[in-house]
Amino acid sequence: NFMLTQPHSVSESPGKTVTISCTRSSGSIATNYVQWYQQRPGSVPTPVIYEDSQRPSGVPDRFSGSIDYSSNSASLTISRLKSEDEADYYCQSYDSSNLWVFGGGTKLTVL
Amino acid sequence: QVQLVESGGRVVQPGRSLRLSCAVSGFIFSNNGMHWIRQAPGKGLEWVAVIWHDGSKEYYGESVKGRFTISRDNSKNTLHLQMNSLRAEDTAVYYCAKDRGLLWFEKWGQGTLVTVSS
Numbered sequence: 001n002f003m004l005t006q007p008h009s010v011s012e013s014p015g016k017t018v019t020i021s022c023t024r025s026s027g028s029i030a031t032n033y034v035q036w037y038q039q040r041p042g043s044v045p046t047p048v049i050y051e052d053s054q055r056p057s058g059v060p061d062r063f064s065g066s067i068d069y070s071s072n073s074a075s076l077t078i079s080r081l082k083s084e085d086e087a088d089y090y091c092q093s094y095d096s097s098n099l100w101v102f103g104g105g106t107k108l109t110v111l
Numbered sequence: 112q113v114q115l116v117e118s119g120g121r122v123v124q125p126g127r128s129l130r131l132s133c134a135v136s137g138f139i140f141s142n143n144g145m146h147w148i149r150q151a152p153g154k155g156l157e158w159v160a161v162i163w164h165d166g167s168k169e170y171y172g173e174s175v176k177g178r179f180t181i182s183r184d185n186s187k188n189t190l191h192l193q194m195n196s197l198r199a200e201d202t203a204v205y206y207c208a209k210d211r212g213l214l215w216f217e218k219w220g221q222g223t224l225v226t227v228s229s
Binding site for chain 2: 037
């Protein structure tokens with residue numbers, strides 16, 4: 001079994017860049033793709049990154065995803081922050097035993 | 112466009128049963144796996160169950176295994192979740208979601224609220 005651990009919250013100013021991490025507790029982060037979902041207050045989750053670094057149609061290129069094998073983690077980076085980016089962000093991966101797993105979520109505050 | 116509309120959520124007493132439905136349109140339902148995902152009030156996301164495109168396989172999260180059953184009717188473009196022996200901790204918004212590649216959740220419905228309380 002594995003877990004995905006995210007920071008509880010992050011904050012940054014408009015126009016700046018923020019990175020949210022997602023650390024896999026056991027097994028390699030490279031074993032299965034990582035996805036990221038944005039959930040604005042009162043709204044439905046929507047994917048912003050799939051397969052580690054791909055953006056769904058309509059997601060601005062300010063959003064990017066990456067994998068750091070040394071820290072066994074995935075990261076979501078949002079550049080040129082806007083107030084509309086304020087939301088909860090969840091990472092997600094898959095494992096043949098755990099099946100579909102979510103991180104605990106990170107609340108992004110745009111100051 | 113792709114639409115998923117959940118229904119069936121309501122207040123139900125502990126130990127009772129409830130059936131949720133998800134009506135889909137805008138894509139070939141019978142070609143896609145489907146999931147249920149839930150979110151307790153003020154909490155994070157929890158994957159609940161998946162069913163293969165043809166209904167041949169089902170898998171469940173540990174917290175619902177043996178109590179919940181996922182099913183689908185490809186002739187009616189509808190997904191279901193039968194929830195038995197409900198507990199207070201099952202209180203959540205339940206989302207149905209369209210699978211992509213048996214890896215992630217491409218499109219989500221608006222959700223339906225299930226409240227388990229006496």
